[in-house]
Amino acid sequence: MERHGVLVVGGGLAGLRAAVEAKLSGADVAVLSLVYPMRSHSVAAQGGINAALGNADPTDSWERHAFDTIKGADYLADQDAVEEYARDAIERVLELDRWGVPFSRTEDGRIAQRPFGGAAFPRTCYAADHTGHAVMHTLYQQSLRLGITFYDERVALKLVKEGERVVGVVAMNLRTGELESYAARAVVMATGGAGRIYARTTNSHHSTGFGMALAYWAGAPLEDMEFIQFHPTTLYGTNILISEAARGEGGVLLNNRGERFMARYAPEKMELAPRDIVARSIYREVLEGRGFEGEYVHLDITGLGEDRIMERLPQIWELALKFAGVDARYEPIPVQPGHHYTMGGIDTDKHGRTEVPGLYAAGECACVSVHGANRLGGNSLLECVVFGKRAGESASSDAASASDPPSGPFEEAEREVEAWIGRLVERGGEERAENPYHLRAEMQRVMWEKVGIFRDEEGLSAAVAELKSIRKRYWEGAGVRSGGKTFNVALYDALATGGMIDVALAVASGALARRESRGAHYRTDYPRRDDENWLKHTLARFTPDGPVLEYRPVVITRWPPRERKY
Amino acid sequence: MRVEGEGGGAGVPAGGSGETVVFRVRRYDPESGVGPYYQEYEVPYRPGMTVLDGLLHILREVDQTLSLRYSCRQKICGSCAMLINGRERLACETQVAEVGRTVTMEPLPHLPVIKDLVVDVEPFLDKMKASMPYLIPRSDSENIRVPPEEFERYRVASDCIWCAACYSACPAAYSNPYYLGPAALGQLFRFEVDSREDPSVKPLRLVIADDDCAGVWRCHQAHACSEVCPKHINPGELIAELKREVLRARISGRI
Numbered sequence: 012m013e014r015h016g017v018l019v020v021g022g023g024l025a026g027l028r029a030a031v032e033a034k035l036s037g038a039d040v041a042v043l044s045l046v047y048p049m050r051s052h053s054v055a056a057q058g059g060i061n062a063a064l065g066n067a068d069p070t071d072s073w074e075r076h077a078f079d080t081i082k083g084a085d086y087l088a089d090q091d092a093v094e095e096y097a098r099d100a101i102e103r104v105l106e107l108d109r110w111g112v113p114f115s116r117t118e119d120g121r122i123a124q125r126p127f128g129g130a131a132f133p134r135t136c137y138a139a140d141h142t143g144h145a146v147m148h149t150l151y152q153q154s155l156r157l158g159i160t161f162y163d164e165r166v167a168l169k170l171v172k173e174g175e176r177v178v179g180v181v182a183m184n185l186r187t188g189e190l191e192s193y194a195a196r197a198v199v200m201a202t203g204g205a206g207r208i209y210a211r212t213t214n215s216h217h218s219t220g221f222g223m224a225l226a227y228w229a230g231a232p233l234e235d236m237e238f239i240q241f242h243p244t245t246l247y248g249t250n251i252l253i254s255e256a257a258r259g260e261g262g263v264l265l266n267n268r269g270e271r272f273m274a275r276y277a278p279e280k281m282e283l284a285p286r287d288i289v290a291r292s293i294y295r296e297v298l299e300g301r302g303f304e305g306e307y308v309h310l311d312i313t314g315l316g317e318d319r320i321m322e323r324l325p326q327i328w329e330l331a332l333k334f335a336g337v338d339a340r341y342e343p344i345p346v347q348p349g350h351h352y353t354m355g356g357i358d359t360d361k362h363g364r365t366e367v368p369g370l371y372a373a374g375e376c377a378c379v380s381v382h383g384a385n386r387l388g389g390n391s392l393l394e395c396v397v398f399g400k401r402a403g404e405s406a407s408s409d410a411a412s413a414s415d416p417p418s419g420p421f422e423e424a425e426r427e428v429e430a431w432i433g434r435l436v437e438r439g440g441e442e443r444a445e446n447p448y449h450l451r452a453e454m455q456r457v458m459w460e461k462v463g464i465f466r467d468e469e470g471l472s473a474a475v476a477e478l479k480s481i482r483k484r485y486w487e488g489a490g491v492r493s494g495g496k497t498f499n500v501a502l503y504d505a506l507a508t509g510g511m512i513d514v515a516l517a518v519a520s521g522a523l524a525r526r527e528s529r530g531a532h533y534r535t536d537y538p539r540r541d542d543e544n545w546l547k548h549t550l551a552r553f554t555p556d557g558p559v560l561e562y563r564p565v566v567i568t569r570w571p572p573r574e575r576k577y
Numbered sequence: 578m579r580v581e582g583e584g585g586g587a588g589v590p591a592g593g594s595g596e597t598v599v600f601r602v603r604r605y606d607p608e609s610g611v612g613p614y615y616q617e618y619e620v621p622y623r624p625g626m627t628v629l630d631g632l633l634h635i636l637r638e639v640d641q642t643l644s645l646r647y648s649c650r651q652k653i654c655g656s657c658a659m660l661i662n663g664r665e666r667l668a669c670e671t672q673v674a675e676v677g678r679t680v681t682m683e684p685l686p687h688l689p690v691i692k693d694l695v696v697d698v699e700p701f702l703d704k705m706k707a708s709m710p711y712l713i714p715r716s717d718s719e720n721i722r723v724p725p726e727e728f729e730r731y732r733v734a735s736d737c738i739w740c741a742a743c744y745s746a747c748p749a750a751y752s753n754p755y756y757l758g759p760a761a762l763g764q765l766f767r768f769e770v771d772s773r774e775d776p777s778v779k780p781l782r783l784v785i786a787d788d789d790c791a792g793v794w795r796c797h798q799a800h801a802c803s804e805v806c807p808k809h810i811n812p813g814e815l816i817a818e819l820k821r822e823v824l825r826a827r828i829s830g831r832i
């Protein structure tokens with residue numbers, strides 16, 4: 012058994028920032044991660060990271076950043092947390108600069124900042140168009156410099172508890188297939204978002220939400236799970252993000268009749284209307300039969316001409332060519348909306364603590380909440396570094412006074428996990444076993460069709476029932492047709508699927524209960540925001556029969572809710 | 578209208594045309610006691626399909642014993658480098674249509690195979706780590722200013738995704754186990770020219786670069802690295818620049 016003061020589960024941006032902080036405060040820290048850190052989803056972030064540095068416009072301030080975040084959140088964010096977050100942002104970004112992030116620069120050598128959706132000032136710091144890659148690699152590099160211990164290609168399968176306290180994890184080593192126990196005085200979850208519970212998502216293949224499920228099973232509630240951000244334009248086929256830049260430069264959206272359909276939904280702003288409106292409009296076209304087979308519409312940039320495309324949108328041109336085989340200079344790009352960001356997550360306070368002693372969380376798997384009902388672009392990388400640092404700090408200071416866990420609970424936890432794996436592998440030999448990939452696909456389809464862009468009572472009730480039946484079929488009948496120990500990808504995927512189904516159920520149940528529309532949660536049967544009844548956070552607690560929901564008021568400090576208009 | 582789950586691509590009707598392609602995968606399972614062999618799969622084809630789409634179709638629908646690495650599926654995480662029809666490529670950014678109706682996939686050469694398409698990347702990572710791939714911050718680093726020209730010098734080198742394609746393709750790294758290889762030397766260069774670093778560290782970087790067995794002089798300029806690099810980093814050119822830095826430092830007596 013390995014023992015550490017602080018164990019961070021997940022090697023993405025939030026996990027590494029937590030680990031660096033714990034190390035700097037003198038803790039014995041290790042990072043356990045399913046993929047090598049630089050393979051984490053965080054590297055895919057493109058646009059940038061927000062902080063009111065005022066480099067592009069000196070009148071910007073952290074207060075404006077806080078306000079934009081709260082307004083973007085449709086007033087569901089906790090304002091005390093947002094204030095601290097926007098204030099910390101400045102120092103966190105400057106620190107990244109000292110550590111070596113290759114930020115793009117202004118003429119006089121300061122960090123360049125650009126405008127981004129929902130922000131009143133150009134506040135987004137960037138490293139060309141791969142900010143996530145730049146920040147992630149820098150954090151990984153600094154982790155190497157500090158000599159942080161890494162357990163790579165290990166997947167956490169269970170949080171181990173002694174009484175009420177989390178004392179470590181049981182993980183599978185992908186390379187050997189063996190179960191391993193990791194004891195720690197504090198465990199920080201930093202396992203990323205849950206995009207893969209949807210059939211269409213811009214997230215990496217490993218953004219499954221599995222880590223959220225582990226915490227949920229261990230007794231930590233999941234907060235505001237019904238809030239899922241959909242991006243209007245993802246590439247048909249792999250759902251890779253096609254950024255707003257294509258529309259910003261003059262790209263137009265066309266349906267199967269060649270109509271510029273945005274004229275119907277947002278006659279003034281057309282393609283440049285806010286993300287959620289564009290996403291709904293595209294999907295409406297598709298539902299009403301004006302999309303193409305496969306549920307997409309055309310994003311046409313051919314009108315810009317070859318030269319402008321190659322000069323202004325080379326990345327988008329390359330993406331379409333490499334990932335969809337489409338040459339955007341001569342043909343339209345097939346696009347459709349897809350899941351983009353998971354606002355909800357493991358409920359934490361401003362310092363990364365969950366209500367379960369010994370358990371912390373940060374990054375997209377956590378919910379503080381600063382994003383409320385809708386996250387602004389550039390705010391999630393920031394969340395990873397601000398709250399990653401805070402979680403690392405709390406974990407190491409709490410760990411200093413905690414005692415080392417006994418080994419008893421680990422033996423029992425290993426036996427439980429072994430039984431889970433044993434059942435999956437054993438059933439794999441049976442003809443009638445359910446293919447976990449098919450169960451996963453069914454769940455993804457239910458989520459997309461019934462817990463997606465348009466939601467209503469009927470669809471959501473059906474979704475909850477269907478997910479419950481998928482859950483039952485998983486636990487009673489799923490089998491993996493691969494029994495090997497070495498790098499058994501199908502086994503890992505099957506295990507994660509078990510967690511994903513419960514996360515999906517929390518999303519669907521929260522959405523069914525919330526009879527209003529707010530931010531990204533759009534109910535066709537309750538199209539208005541309802542502050543009187545619903546200005547509150549949803550907390551879902553795990554039970555095998557489905558989530559039990561509770562509510563908690565939103566913290567309002569100085570910005571009373573107003574109508575959200577852009 | 579029916580939305581499939583994440584198939585080859587989410588929501589994509591698979592192989593509506595009935596067209597197929599042949600995927601030839603080099604298989605190896607250390608537990609079986611059988612040597613490596615090639616296995617052929619018939620995979621439904623659709624226009625726009627990538628090699629990774631095809632491999633995931635096999636894993637999910639045909640053969641769950643297949644092992645491979647993948648994560649971002651958008652050429653930014655560096656997980657999926659492999660030999661595709663004899664050349665180091667990323668499976669996720671390779672269109673099937675671009676490589677032909679029969680696609681052969683093999684694990685990256687020059688690294689030990691763990692299983693099927695999964696190689697042990699530790700030897701590559703050890704070389705990366707030996708190049709001090711991290712900035713050692715200056716103590717006086719308040720109010721940082723980086724001239725845009727300096728940023729331009731390390732911009733391309735900092736695009737590296739640590740995919741190991743170049744390392745695998747490099748004949749010098751193959752014949753000399755001590756040679757750091759193109760990606761690691763590229764990182765050495767990247768930090769050498771970054772003024773945010775403590776200046777007292779710079780000579781150490783150049784000494785590493787100048788090492789007789791491990792450093793820049795082992796590069797034979799085969800330029801295999803630059804040909805395969807999916808990020809168009811041109812590590813060969815970075816090594817050439819690093820050589821010039823080393824020579825300048827020698828002449829000026831800095832190292």
Ligand SMILES: Cc1cc2nc3c(=O)[nH]c(=O)nc-3n(C[C@H](O)[C@H](O)[C@H](O)COP(=O)(O)OP(=O)(O)OC[C@H]3O[C@@H](n4cnc5c(N)ncnc54)[C@H](O)[C@@H]3O)c2cc1C
Pocket residue numbers: 020021022023024025026043044045046047048050051052053054055056057058059060061142143165166167168201202203204213214215217218221222252351352373374375376388389390391392393395
């Ligand atoms: C295409 C795209 C573009 C984006 N652009 C931006 C942007 O411009 N600005 C912005 O602010 N945000 C952006 N985002 C959002 C942002 O990238 C993410 O919110 C953020 O990177 C999440 O980081 P994380 O550290 O929480 O998780 P991740 O980076 O997803 O890391 C999760 C880690 O957990 C590990 N893990 C998961 N489960 C387990 C387990 N069971 N056991 C062990 N390890 C596990 C994984 O291996 C991984 O290392 C974008 C997102 C997408 C999809």
Ligand code: SF4
Pocket residue numbers: 736737738739740741742743744759760763805806807808809810812
């Ligand atoms: S230099 Fe290019 S080929 Fe080599 S590891 Fe980096 S990205 Fe891959």
Ligand code: FES
Pocket residue numbers: 646647648649650651652653654655656657658667668669670
């Ligand atoms: S899957 Fe990330 S580079 Fe191919």
